[in-house]
Amino acid sequence: MNDKVALGLLKTGVPGLDTLLGGGLPEFSFNLVAGPPGSGKTTLAHQIMFALATGERRALFFTVLGEPPLKMLRYQQQFSFFDMSKVGPAIRYVNLGENLRTGDFSGVLERIMAEVEAFQPSLVFVDSFRSVVQTAKGGNEGVADLQFFIQELGTRMTTWQATTFLIGEYMHTDPEANPIMTVADGMLSLTQAHEHSTVVRKMRVVKMRGRAHLAGSHNFRITDDGLRTYPRILPPLAADRHPGGMIDRELRRIQTGTPGLDKMLNGGLPQGHMMLVAGPTGAGKTILATNFLREGVAQREKGVAMFFEKGTPRLRNAELADMVQSGQVAVVESRLLDLTVDELIDELEHTLRRTGAKRLVIDSLSEFGLYMAPEFHADLRLSVFRMLSVVAKHGVTALVTIGLDDMFTELRFSQANISYLTDAVVALRYAEVEGQLQKFMSVVKVRGSDHSRDVRGYQITDAGIEVDELPTGVEGTLTGGSVLRAPVR
Template identity: 65%
Template sequence: MSEKVTLGKLSTGVPGLDVLLGGGLTEFSFTLIAGAPGSGKTTLAHQIMFALANPERRALFFTVLGEPPLKMLRYQQQFSFFDMDKVGTSIRYVNLADDLRAGDFSGVLERIMREVEDFSPGLVFVDSFRSVVQTARSGNQGLWDLQHFIQELGSRMAMWQATTFLIGEYTQADVEANPIITVADGMVALSHNLHEDVVVRKIRVIKMRGQAHMAGSHTMRISDDGIRIYPRLLAGVPGAYSAIERDPRRIPTGVAGLDELLHGGLPQGHTILATGPTGIGKTILGTHFLSAGAERGEHGIAMYFEKHTARLHNAALIEMARAGKVSVIEPRSLALTVEELLDELAETIERTGATRVVIDSLSEIGLYLAPEFRHDLRLTVFRTLALLAGRGVSVLVTAGFEDNQPDMRFSFDNLCFLADAVLAMRFAEVEGRLCKFMTVVKVRGSAHSNELRAYRITDAGIEVEDRAVPYDRMLTGWPTPRPPRK
């Protein structure tokens, strides 16, 4: 036989799961869904079942609990994926509790096969399979009976060309010592871990025969729509970096004096990090950046971690948001994961076609991350900026930073090394006045001014002086205020 067998793939209907599985679930496979009580096993099984079941591929769901399937249905139908029209026609529930009480594996197997012959399903689910295992007799004879039952069930399901799922409350140690793992073609483990009073749900594909799958643990959430998985990917667009122009066009930042320092504006697709202490004008600079894009017909995204937009008293930003020119993203949880952050950001970019993003600020993002992600903020920032760079989006990121001038540091955690350009914004006391100054520290692949420019924040926003501030002018104070520059 010279030709390879091609394995059919089924899309699970669970966002993110097909990515972990390497493109989908292998058709006619025998998969174990394991995890502790409350980890989401039954919900995952139902979400897959309702996505795949149809008149041509019907599903049998065996329950082996003492409670009737009605109780399970009562809770599962609260999810948006549940379709009552499929129940009874494309999906049938069967309770095996009475068969299990007889204590005979062969009787349970025959009952399953009778139902399979009668309904001709393409999908078979057994929940909870551990209840079946626990009815096995002790000793070697009981172990042999259980192994024989599992092997027979797997081979008969394959003969009937049914894709089978066994759901059970197993831990990793349980499964390694259990004969079921040698028979199963695939195993998916779910868990929920407590970190500093925050529960983070994880999913892991332990094995999946015949196809490459993503290793490691990945974050998942259960919402009204069911389960959503966030694969740990370095999000980006393949080949995006090779497509970057050697001399990209410049885009305005919305502050004319800053554009002069940048020798014509920020290179398209670059990330500029604006750092400085509180009150220096970083958030206002972000609004200028979004306004400049809106004037050119570009859609923008404002991702705020510091304060709610309603408290910004920023009429320009509020107006842009109401006009649909800017989408505002704000965290809704104190247990945010990096994958959720990237997923929402990528989805908003795809939906709106945004070409500008403001992230304000990195100093507060750690307050919203789940505890396990807080230890490496630099990795979070790196993955976020990689996603935006892969999509050719121009980004302004702010970071609060105490101004210790003699140290000449420009960010915490060495975040400035991750950005393409760095703008330092600083205070200085001049003749009893607290004055503001800015300078461009770096712009990758581009010349820029190294001047120190004074600026003011007026009712019109940020106004930068025309030229570098000489020392003697600093001592004489500010001139009479002039109209803001257009």
């Protein structure tokens, strides 16, 4: 008698939701989908229903006082998951409005069971179940009747081996919801957070019996395809780890497309490294990024460019435009002002898989913060860490730019300590030299590799970025004051 009973798991058809549920929805479970009006409860229920319903696994959808079936169907047909051919043979809608007006729970229960016996569904949905609750009589008698009704419904649905969903506008503090929360095997909570003119939707698995589900709140968005959930998890560790790590292996160098910088990197950027290029406006960060992609194209390596404030039409860079139009470089960009980092990571990962890119440019992390929903501003470093973790998992070599304020007397390499998250850092700076504003470049760090410690001057020309062959000799330092004396050539 040591054999364990394995729970059958149903794939919900909602991207990301099965991950939250620990692999899928337990078969024959009794579930509550709760949330305020407009949070996506009915759409979620329909998306699950159309993903699971077949001729052998039929679904019954009971509507109550909220929306008549005809109105509900009109709106749900706008989503791509809706399949009209399933309505009738695999999916049946039943309106319980007339039965509820009497306030007799026994009559409602008998109507539900009569429909279940006639259609023999494997999936049962009741929307909105709060309407059922609100018809209960007042006082202790009404609470007792409601408790009995819920327990009886749950028991009968389990006996019929039906997976059941009760959809309702509940909050965790609702006392009337307590009987349901006690009986339910699983509970999904949908919320909408409104802050600074943006709305971020969140989903939480409050409980799921028998499953090691993901805790915490996870973002989701309603699209033309329905709901898409973005689990807040880091990618798994690489499977190709070797004893001794990279120290025992010779680092393959990647040419950056700027020969002077490659020399300072002792031959190029180590493959798979992420290099942060930090500097003030006009220092040439985007030019370095474009050169990096161009060199990849020359080496027959696909590239991905992620832009924010600078969309491809605004770059006025014919060379980059040609690379994009020819399909050698794919672009990830967004015009949303309430973007969540989860959505951005999902799109970036999809593009990296689709293209098989070897090089990635993110330009820039400063503008990245402008597009994030307000709740992500508080911890920009965590958002960047999650994004760069996904990049590292794909093994691409990346160049990431970040803008800094024009404070020439300070030596800074990033905002929010982001420089700690990257493998290499290149600093671009201005300084006044004999009455002229000149540009200087230095390699701050390269993990696992030696590099030049020189401060080199450079110029932006029609040919790109030209780095001086010899280091700059100065009296004093670049950071001790904004005025540099005569450079030594």
